[in-house]
Amino acid sequence: xxxxxxxxxxxxxxxxxxxxxxxxxxxxxxxxxxxxxxxxxxxxxxxxxxxxxxxxxxxxxxxxxxxxxxxxxxxxxxxxxxxxxxxxxxxxxxxxxxxxxxxxxxxxxxxxxxx
Amino acid sequence: xxxxxxxxxxxxxxxxxxxxxxxxxxxxxxxxxxxxxxxxxxxxxxxxxxxxxxxxxxxxxxxxxxxxxxxxxxxxxxxxxxxxxxxxxxxxxxxxxxxxxxxxxxxxxxxxx
Numbered sequence: 001x002x003x004x005x006x007x008x009x010x011x012x013x014x015x016x017x018x019x020x021x022x023x024x025x026x027x028x029x030x031x032x033x034x035x036x037x038x039x040x041x042x043x044x045x046x047x048x049x050x051x052x053x054x055x056x057x058x059x060x061x062x063x064x065x066x067x068x069x070x071x072x073x074x075x076x077x078x079x080x081x082x083x084x085x086x087x088x089x090x091x092x093x094x095x096x097x098x099x100x101x102x103x104x105x106x107x108x109x110x111x112x113x114x115x
Numbered sequence: 116x117x118x119x120x121x122x123x124x125x126x127x128x129x130x131x132x133x134x135x136x137x138x139x140x141x142x143x144x145x146x147x148x149x150x151x152x153x154x155x156x157x158x159x160x161x162x163x164x165x166x167x168x169x170x171x172x173x174x175x176x177x178x179x180x181x182x183x184x185x186x187x188x189x190x191x192x193x194x195x196x197x198x199x200x201x202x203x204x205x206x207x208x209x210x211x212x213x214x215x216x217x218x219x220x221x222x223x224x225x226x227x228x
Contacts, residue, residue, distance in 0.1 A: 032214050038156075043119075043205055043219035051214035088156055094213050101213055102171055103148075105158040 006106035023091030138206030
């Protein structure tokens, strides 16, 4: 079975500061990893994903994440926060193997941007 | 041009009633899902269908019954609604491979009184 841990249910950063949202995963098979964003009263939208290949992946709105197998991590970063980044962020994993074919979400991190 | 749509967007009802939520996707995907998001924003998969066939059925009360009339539609019927069913329900769809993105609908906010 796979699982995801997001450290910090709430993160606040100043506008223009670095955004770092942490995600660690557990999977017995090679994982596919995703970051989704949920704006208030909306559905989830994909920010970026790692499946194979380059471990540093770039997504929409200036976000990027690095897959580190040795640390079982997939942290999300953005160099300079913008007010429009305020939202709930979810890390998710799907294990590639029989019985694991479902997306398992972390508990989410609410990002607040301080003007 | 909405990719995954759900109706209704809001649903307020009394305990014990039966209600349905409809989902349609125009992405040509074979796989569709229902998720439940509770008040703490925790997302949990409920069901998954692939080409109208039930693939995943998590430990969901049998008051919840999904129905897929064709691969573009996945509806959720809930019998005998309880207070604890109050949540946001999301439909999603995905293409053939697990590496593909799941596209989510806007959600249906269900409030049981």
